[in-house]
Amino acid sequence: MEHIRKANNQDLPYLYEISLKTALSGLDGTDFFFDPFCVGHYYAAPYLFFEPDLCFVALNQIEQPCGYIVGTSNTEAFNKWMQETWLPPLRAQYKNRTQFKCKSEEQIISLICKGPGEGIWEHVGYPAHMHINLLPDLQGKGLGKGLMLTFFDVLKEKGVSGVHLGVDGRNTHAIGFYEKMGMTILKNLQWGTIFGKHLD
Ligand SMILES: CC(C)(COP(=O)(O)OP(=O)(O)OC[C@H]1O[C@@H](n2cnc3c(N)ncnc32)[C@H](O)[C@@H]1OP(=O)(O)O)[C@@H](O)C(=O)NCCC(=O)NCCS
Numbered sequence: 001m002e003h004i005r006k007a008n009n010q011d012l013p014y015l016y017e018i019s020l021k022t023a024l025s026g027l028d029g030t031d032f033f034f035d036p037f038c039v040g041h042y043y044a045a046p047y048l049f050f051e052p053d054l055c056f057v058a059l060n061q062i063e064q065p066c067g068y069i070v071g072t073s074n075t076e077a078f079n080k081w082m083q084e085t086w087l088p089p090l091r092a093q094y095k096n097r098t099q100f101k102c103k104s105e106e107q108i109i110s111l112i113c114k115g116p117g118e119g120i121w122e123h124v125g126y127p128a129h130m131h132i133n134l135l136p137d138l139q140g141k142g143l144g145k146g147l148m149l150t151f152f153d154v155l156k157e158k159g160v161s162g163v164h165l166g167v168d169g170r171n172t173h174a175i176g177f178y179e180k181m182g183m184t185i186l187k188n189l190q191w192g193t194i195f196g197k198h199l200d
Contacts, residue, residue: 002138004146007048007055007068014057014065015048016040022133024104025171032102035109038094042112043131044070046086050078056150058134058143066138069147071130073160075122078129083115121186126162126196128155148181156199164196 007015019040023029029039047070048055058067072078090112100106121129132147155163165183167174169192183195 067134
């Protein structure tokens with residue numbers, strides 16, 4: 001049976017693979033990136049290094065990770081660590097890149113070179129943030145809900161007041177899912193929506 005467990009270091013290649021295969025508003029980005037690792041470099045792997053107890057994987061019937069939730073309880077500290085520790089070696093690698101296979105690749109490499117901004121949601125009651133992705137075979141089986149509830153439970157144990165996330169406006173499936181999970185819209189932006197949830 002499909003199930004969920006805490007992520008470990010050996011799951012790292014799967015995190016990279018899943019992030020690439022869900023990179024384009026939830027759809028497969030495999031053919032659209034020169035560098036198959038840039039998505040995971042920014043949106044998946046750093047969380048496993050920074051706060052591994054908030055990373056979980058969903059396994060298929062042969063125990064292979066085919067989905068994950070990753071995040072942090074402290075976005076401000078995470079962003080500082082990204083700027084000072086995680087991103088500098090990647091900037092050295094990407095700083096001269098001028099060719100991109102698609103707009104998303106350009107945007108992600110630009111994010112890597114710029115780093116996360118100061119943000120505001122962590123200061124108004126939503127200090128945690130997260131990313132969730134499941135490969136198509138594992139979608140629609142309750143695993144997304146299971147990953148979110150598991151993640152929320154750990155945040156509550158840590159005494160965290162709330163969580164936020166950003167979703168591309170084109171990803172209407174994920175938007176419906178987040179609404180179903182009790183998240184509310186904090187802000188609509190040009191590229192998408194910021195959702196938040198207080199954890200009581
Ligand atoms: C979005 C995603 C995480 C949802 O996970 P999932 O496993 O497919 O969703 P679940 O099966 O756990 O659904 C949980 C509940 O939400 C409901 N739901 C799911 N999608 C919904 C939608 N678009 N609108 C309304 N309800 C929805 C389900 O019916 C289910 O309801 P129930 O608890 O009453 O049975 C998953 O489909 C996914 O990873 N998609 C591709 C990557 C992606 O887009 N990630 C988000 C990037 S921001």
